[in-house]
Amino acid sequence: MxxxxxxxxxxxxxxxxxxxxxxxxxxxxxxxxxxxxxxxxxxxxxxxxxxxxxxxxxxxxxxxxxxxxxxxxxxxxxxxAKSDELYPRDLVLRAQVDQRLYFDASILFMSLRNVSIPYFIRQVSLVPKEKVDNIKDAYGHLENFLGHNPYLTGSQLTIADFCCGATASSLAAVLDLDEERYPKVAAWLQRLAKLPHYEEDNLRGLNKYINLLKPVLKLEQ
Ligand SMILES: N[C@@H](CCC(=O)N[C@@H](CS)C(=O)NCC(=O)O)C(=O)O
The missing domain is CATH 3.40.30.10 (Glutaredoxin)
Known part of the structure; x- marks a missing residue:
């Protein structure tokens, strides 16, 4: 130990x-x-x-x-943490962060995993339309959650932004973000990209992930 x-x-x-x-x-x-x-x-x-x-x-x-x-x-x-900003103790604020975390676990990340795991395990490179649509839906939900706020639950950066942000940036391995259709998601991801050490913590692995998947996946539209 x-x-x-x-x-x-x-x-x-x-x-x-x-x-x-x-x-x-x-x-x-x-x-x-x-x-x-x-x-x-x-x-x-x-x-x-x-x-x-x-x-x-x-x-x-x-x-x-x-x-x-x-x-x-x-x-x-x-x-x-020395303060509770990243994961508030206030019950309502915490419930809002939890909702985004469960959304990542059950919808957002699953829309990606359901494409990546079949490829990594069985080299399935054809992505059926339903799975492409799941990714579009996931982008759409994020756009709505953001509203007029800079972060997913409001004006404060929380762990929901880290979890959903790491996944949302990775969706580009399957389907590029349509910045005109989802401008708030694009602005939010750009905001996260300015975090200190973002390159080391997210961008490097993200680029490897995109380079592994994007060239081989064929999307059914
Ligand atoms: N909900 C889990 C998902 C973890 C997950 O699926 N990780 C993948 C890599 S991205 C993995 O370990 N896959 C191997 C496996 O499931 O056997 C989390 O948020 O940690």
């Missing part, structure tokens, strides 16, 4: 990048252990003992094992 925070991940993974952005915002030191999912590192016994769901990100903190990026982000802010 180690007393330092360890994040297990792979840079191309959107939820891993969301955790990196959260750790950065909290200014926390951590060790990053890169797994090669394409080589099956996440299905080896050593990792399965830590996360039987065999997903990254996985956080290890003083013996505690936490997986799912949303659970990790909430835990990190609750445990280490």
């Amino acid at each position: 180690t007393d330092k925070i360890v994040l297990y991940g792979m840079d191309i993974s959107p939820p891993v990048r969301a955790c990196k952005m959260t750790l950065r915002a909290l200014n926390l030191d951590y060790e990053y252990r890169e797994l090669d999912l394409l080589a099956g590192d996440h299905c080896k016994d050593e990792f399965l003992k830590k996360n039987p769901q065999h997903t990254v990100p996985l956080l290890e903190d003083n013996g505690a094992l936490i997986w799912d990026s949303h659970a990790i982000a909430c835990y990190l802010v609750d445990k280490y």
Whole structure:
């Protein structure tokens, strides 16, 4: 057991990048252990003992094992933040952040995972129209959530922006963001891109992810 925070991940993974952005915002030191999912590192016994769901990100903190990026982000802010801005304690504000986190977990990220996993596991490169439409719907929901606000739940940056932002930026691996149709999403992503160390925490892995998927996927429109 180690007393330092360890994040297990792979840079191309959107939820891993969301955790990196959260750790950065909290200014926390951590060790990053890169797994090669394409080589099956996440299905080896050593990792399965830590996360039987065999997903990254996985956080290890003083013996505690936490997986799912949303659970990790909430835990990190609750445990280490000096203020509650990134994950408010006010019940209504927190419920709004939670709603966006569950939206990412159940709709936004799934619209991407449902395309990427079939390709990574079985080299399925044809993306059926329903899956393309799911991605368009996801962009549309984000556009509506943003309204006139700079961030997803209002004027304050929260972990919902990290989780949804890492995923939303990655949707371009399947379908480029139509900036005329979703101008608020485009402006929000540009705002996130100005965060300190964005390049290291999100952009680098994002570019690798896009380069892996975009050239091979064929969309049924
Ligand atoms: N809801 C999870 C999703 C995690 C997830 O699906 N991670 C992918 C990489 S992006 C993974 O580990 N896939 C390997 C697998 O499911 O076996 C989270 O937010 O952490």
